[in-house]
Amino acid sequence: MLFYMRRKKLVLLKPSMLKNVVTFDPGARDLILDALDKSVDSEGFIVEKQNLSKRVLSTSGEQIKASELGAVKKGSFRFFKKDLPSVISLSDELK
């Protein structure tokens, strides 16, 4: 159970299923991207901070908007979208 959910129900204290993760609320997304040297262009796509015309690609091979971001995993930078099939792939990689 995520901490995010526990905050609403403080009695729930079962251990997280997810290990070695940093979860973030939508309001903290820009900080996360900034920490990873990424930025967001005028159309909402995630781009390289050092090259604002270079849009990053998701694990499904598409350009990815910040609003579509589900996760970032190491392996250079692996951007997962938040659609269900991408979440399933991510879940398998977190095992």
Place this chain on the structure above:
Amino acid sequence: MPEWLQKLLELVKFDFSANLLKTDKVEVNQTHITTAPEAPTIRVQGDCVEINISKLTPEQIKAVKPLLREAFDRSNQTFIASKTGEQIEELKTIEASPQSEKILSSLRSIISPEDYSALRSALFLRSQYAAGKNVYKLKYEIMQRFGDRGRKITNLCSAGYFDDIPDQLEKAKKSPGFTQDKFRLSFDKFVDESAFAIFVKAHSSTKETETQIVRGIKDNSSYGLQRLLIHGIGKENLTKIREAVTAIIKKHPKITKVKEEQVGDAILVDLEYPSSIHEELQA
């Protein structure tokens, strides 16, 4: 506790051990970054540490960024959006349920990896639907990734077809001449043709089955489709479907049974009819 997190706690002058509750663990498995107004600057609960960045000073924020980068680069932390994290936990729970586990483990090595992923998505969607949630977006996401085949697998899953597959597969394995390739071929064909198909429910009567088949013919013929496939699993369904089809053909001789296949206790009947059957059935 990883080094980057220790540095972060020092940065905000947070005494970790002094803030542990009896229920908390020293091991930290998860860090959560929030901007929720009601959350304090930092708190510990269970195996999680939550940091509210909206309550940090600009200098502290500046210092947090390289620590997050360190977490990613050196501690192999994966950064996950809260909602995605929740979805992963829900997915794990759903796939650990006996029903889903049985379906997935029986088909994992048989169907294609694409179909298997579509099936996992379909099982997730079904459980969300059962919980009363809106599944429109999930359905769209499945179609986006897996196309029309994903839509068919989702519809079959929602209709409960996959619930009987593990038992059907076990029985089929005992039949002479069974091979996984043959089963996969019949599965592929079944998914491809599912748009024309109806699935007879296990607990319906022969009369109800007859009504269901006639309704299927009416529905298909109203869109110009001159074919209906009837699927059923289980010994009762074998008899029921044969009886119902015989009764229907007797009443409406324009309907022809072009094929009947039986694999183990599973039956497939293929009916064809002219487009004029629609008016006849309406009468």
